Amino acid sequence: MPRTVLVAYGTTNGSTAQIAETVAEVMSKEGLTAEARPAASVDDVTRYDAVAVGGGLYAGRWHKDARRFVRRNRRELTGRPLWFFSSGPLDASASEKDIPAVPGVRRSMTRLDARGHVTFGGCLQEGAKGRIARMIVRNGKGGDFRDFPAIEAWAAGVAGELIEERGKN
Template identity: 50%
Template sequence: MSTKRVLVAYGSEHGATAGIAAEIGESLREDGLDAVVIPAGDVDDVRGYDAVVLGGSLYAGHWNSKASHCAKRNAEDLRHRPVWFFSSGPVDTSADEEDIPPVPAVARQMQILGAREHVTFGGSITANTPGLISKALLHEGKGGDFRNPERIHAWAHHISKELTA
């Protein structure tokens, strides 16, 4: 049996979601899979992959448009392979404390594609995050990096187990 190729595609505004995607790719490779991590906007064809993990940042209840467009652009081929979705966004510990369901647009896309699962990870807003909203949140004391590497790696290992079972 050949090594399964997994595409980890992400839509990231300021890099936090890209960081989560990189961690997922690293864990999948640790488990012996051939994982490729690339921006969702650069994904034109998923046919060379056995499975896809697609993630997007959340802003004001909306999933990253590059991730959303990637799902729509590749919908026909995504329906024929295992797909997992993730979101990143909450800049608090809520993602670690409870299962946060996908926003409605992501839930619809998952249904269309027959995606297996969705998970929400905490996001990150730090002094290096550009934008007025980020600066305002930091000013209100609401920033921080709430990405949880242990949770990210555990979810990626769970995907590996499903793909190698």
């Protein structure tokens, strides 16, 4: 039986959604059944064998929908294979070095025994929602810093781990 994976995400301007969709696509190509869904729209995680949760970073905090999803589903997430990802730095730093999880995500990782976390570069472009986001773009600090080959490699690694476990069961 194929493993089913939920890739839940919290996003404001769509950048994290595109990352989540890429993660789900790669996992599907690897032989898993994976779907990306907005974290706020998920009301039942029990039908999934594994979960990846992603959130855009805003002022050092994960997107509220990702935080609420983890809090709302903490019992069901406990004991399931679980990974977290963040998107946010508006520079090349995420491609150059490992950026640790922000404190709130780190606490959730410990409580839920998450298997890992990765931070990917973010994307903030013209037409972004929010006063601060628009100001960042207006000041020339926006751009697309997502590294899709790195995102795909991470997703393939997670899929490989799940497939290997499936083979042992």
